[in-house]
Amino acid sequence: KQEVTQIPAALSVPEGENLVLNCSFTDSAIYNLQWFRQDPGKGLTSLLLIQSSQREQTSGRLNASLDKSSGRSTLYIAASQPGDSATYLCAVGYNNNDMRFGAGTRLTVKP
Amino acid sequence: NAGVTQTPKFQVLKTGQSMTLQCAQDMNHNSMYWYRQDPGMGLRLIYYSASEGTTDKGEVPNGYNVSRLNKREFSLRLESAAPSQTSVYFCAIKMRQVTTDTQYFGPGTRLTVL
Numbered sequence: 001k002q003e004v005t006q007i008p009a010a011l012s013v014p015e016g017e018n019l020v021l022n023c024s025f026t027d028s029a030i031y032n033l034q035w036f037r038q039d040p041g042k043g044l045t046s047l048l049l050i051q052s053s054q055r056e057q058t059s060g061r062l063n064a065s066l067d068k069s070s071g072r073s074t075l076y077i078a079a080s081q082p083g084d085s086a087t088y089l090c091a092v093g094y095n096n097n098d099m100r101f102g103a104g105t106r107l108t109v110k111p
Numbered sequence: 112n113a114g115v116t117q118t119p120k121f122q123v124l125k126t127g128q129s130m131t132l133q134c135a136q137d138m139n140h141n142s143m144y145w146y147r148q149d150p151g152m153g154l155r156l157i158y159y160s161a162s163e164g165t166t167d168k169g170e171v172p173n174g175y176n177v178s179r180l181n182k183r184e185f186s187l188r189l190e191s192a193a194p195s196q197t198s199v200y201f202c203a204i205k206m207r208q209v210t211t212d213t214q215y216f217g218p219g220t221r222l223t224v225l
Contacts, residue, residue, distance in 0.1 A: 004153060032211050043201060044154075044216040051211045089153065091214075097142065097161065097205075098169075099214060101153030 002027040004092050006102035013080055014110050021075040021105045023090030028068045031093040035064050035075050038087045038104070047088075048075070080109045114138045115217035117202050123223045124192045132187040132220050134202030142205035143185040144169075144214065145177060147198040154201060160185050192224045 003026045013019050023033075032051050036044040048057045048064040050073070056065040063076040077084060090102040118133045134143065141162045146154040146169075156169030160179040174196060176188045189196060199221050203214040 032213075034213060043218045046213055046215070049211065049213050091154075093212070097144075097159050097167070099156065101155070103151055103153045 002092070002094055002098075002100050004090060004100045004102040006088075006090055006105050008105060009103065010106040010108075012108040012110065015080060015082060017080050017109075018076070018078050019080055019107070021077070021088050021090075021107070023073040023075070023092075023102055025071045025073075025092045025100070027092075027094065028071050029094065030068060031095055033064075033066055033073050033093065034091045034099075035062075035073075036089040036091060038089055040086075044089065077107075080107075082109050082111050085109050115202060115204055115215060117200075117217040117220050119220060120218070121221045123225065124189075125225050126193060128192050128224075129188070129190050130192065130222075131189075132200055132202075132222075134185045134187070134217060135183055136185075136204050137183070138204060138206070138215075139182065140204045140206060141182070143179065144203040144205070145175075145185070145187045146201045146203065147171065147196075148201060148219075149198050157187065157200075192222075194224045196222065197224045198222060 005024045007022045034049045035047045050066045061078040066073045087104040087106045089104045093099045144159040145157040148154045155171045158177040160166045163182045178186045202217040
């Protein structure tokens with residue numbers, strides 16, 4: 001069964017701290033992997049997309065890595081800000097139409 | 112979430128009632144999806160449509176029907192709502208991004224079944 005797990009479920013850090021969110025998946029035959037941000041009561045916003053042939057992607061203060069052999073991805077957030085507070089979802093694409101989501105990590109950045 | 116609209120935003124139903132959730136896109140994409148999101152769980156795919164007139168089951172299709180009568184709209188119907196269908200429902204479209212595909216989500220419909 002294709003399962004996606006995100007640890008920790010919740011994380012609280014002081015402003016300015018660098019942090020890492022983790023995502024693991026059981027089936028390594030992936031098509032791509034995507035990190036989303038979800039604000040309370042809102043939809044999903046795509047942050048970074050890593051193709052199966054890539055090792056990492058960067059956007060501003062965000063860096064996502066992918067290690068297919070170990071079934072892991074990390075999302076690194078540098079110099080965290082209160083505006084980064086949200087739930088971060090990892091989604092693994094197994095083919096063109098099958099995307100499996102983790103339950104998310106709820107991040108709180110305290111001023 | 113411009114480009115993918117969902118109606119209604121909120122809905123409360125009684126057990127056994129029926130309703131249709133609407134999703135529309137103005138981005139001319141072929142593939143559309145319906146997901147549900149429950150507390151403590153990731154989004155799960157209910158149904159998807161690869162093109163107008165075609166639909167396929169996802170991970171959790173039981174209790175739902177879908178309709179893709181035209182390219183723009185993809186509707187999700189609950190014929191006899193149950194409390195287990197209380198959830199947040201998201202519609203998404205597939206977009207091409209450089210050399211791979213990504214999904215773009217609507218704002219969601221929050222459904223409560225009493």
